[in-house]
Amino acid sequence: MVMMLVLTSALAGCGDGGSADGEExxxxxxxxxxxxxxxxxxxxxxxxxxxxxxxxxxxxxxxxxxxxxxxxxxxxxxxxxxxxxxxxxxxxxxxxxxxxxxxxxxxxxxxxxxxxxxxxxxxxxxxxxNSIDSGIIQMEEVAKLLGGKGNIAIMNGTPGHEAEIKRTEGNKQVIEENPDMQVVLEKNADFDRAKGMTLMENWLQSGDQIDAVVANNDEMAIGAIMALEAAGKLDGVVVAGIDGTPDALEYVESGKLQVSVFQxxxxxxxxxxxxxxxxxxxxxxxxxxxxxxxxxxxxxxxxxxxxxx
Missing domain, CATH: 3.40.50.2300 (Response regulator)
Incomplete structure (x- = not known):
């Protein structure tokens, strides 16, 4: 019985809440x-x-x-x-x-x-x-690719999220520094790929000239790419995301996503x-x-x- 008690105590020391050396x-x-x-x-x-x-x-x-x-x-x-x-x-x-x-x-x-x-x-x-930095880095590269001029469509994340607010703020800081660039479309797609795709489909139906789609994250950017590709309009549109996820990197490798920002x-x-x-x-x-x-x-x-x- 004493031996059983000793063994039970020893096992308890290595159970949940304790490390291998008995430390809590x-x-x-x-x-x-x-x-x-x-x-x-x-x-x-x-x-x-x-x-x-x-x-x-x-x-x-x-x-x-x-x-x-x-x-x-x-x-x-x-x-x-x-x-x-x-x-x-x-x-x-x-x-x-x-x-x-x-x-x-x-x-x-x-x-x-x-x-x-x-x-x-x-x-x-x-x-x-520092989220605003990612929006600045992203839009500076877009501005470079567009030669400092063009119509920008911004896909925002979930309303009220710090990343949605600050990344977009960073985007607009750069746009203000480039008078020949302007935001022509802007709407939330909740950081979601499927919602980004649906939003892009709606934008394509609007008839507005879009030179770049700048998304608060890669998932929405991928959704935009899918919609643009399905409509045969991906060529000539710069698409940019943020996060540098493995899925996004595949799109960068293929040339469909021209810009991402690694987080x-x-x-x-x-x-x-x-x-x-x-x-x-x-x-x-x-x-x-x-x-x-x-x-x-x-x-x-x-x-x-x-x-x-």
Missing amino acids: KLKIGVALPDFDDKWLSYLQDGMTTYEEEAGNIEGIYVDAMNDAAKQMSQVETFISQGVDAIAIVPVDTESVGTIVDMANGADIPIVVVNRVYEGIEDATAYVGG DAAGQGSKGLEVAAKAAQGEEVEKMNFIDFELITPDNVQTYVEKWQ
Whole structure:
């Protein structure tokens, strides 16, 4: 009986919540907006990879299904469970301030990943890109390809999302610097490929001259390409996206997508979980942890293909 008790105790030390050496694992609640979003799936992969490499982290991943109220409830659950830290990619940039206040009130470190909001300094830290930079980089290359003149159609992401707001703002900054370029069409397609395709089909029916389609992400850009190709009108239209996903890189390699901007999804996820783990252990962390965007063109696309291999 004594031997059985000793064996049971030893096994318990290696069970859930403990690492192989018996050390208690850090429990980090990870609040993500949408498990079905392709780019966010790469971000989550970066988190789980870091979790495996660290060995002392137990990530608890939840899907808000793009519902801000649901995400707030999920964070409330994390707080009631007494997690050691929270990493969050906000559903929207309006409700996240309240969520951060909740975590701060419970004295739980909270790291905001990927999406900046007004009041970000109240969070323990931010990890991600500076979204306006991606819109500037994207439109500068489009302007170069068009020789500084032409009609631009902008596909916006989901209304209210930080990336939708800032990427478009970056686009328009560049357009203002090029008086012979103008926005002739602009509408939301929710970062979605199918919606981007439908929107492009509607734009084609409008009869407006379009020299470039500039999308807030690659998925909408791919949808636009599919519609343009089906209508036999892809030649002569510059199409640009943002994110540099594996699917997008195939389109860049084929020459159908002339511009993308690499946003390191796995790098943001990995760094976000790393910063959350450090904060959970009481370490001092940088407030703003920026991961730079990088221009992707047919000339350098192979460099980014290799990043995903």
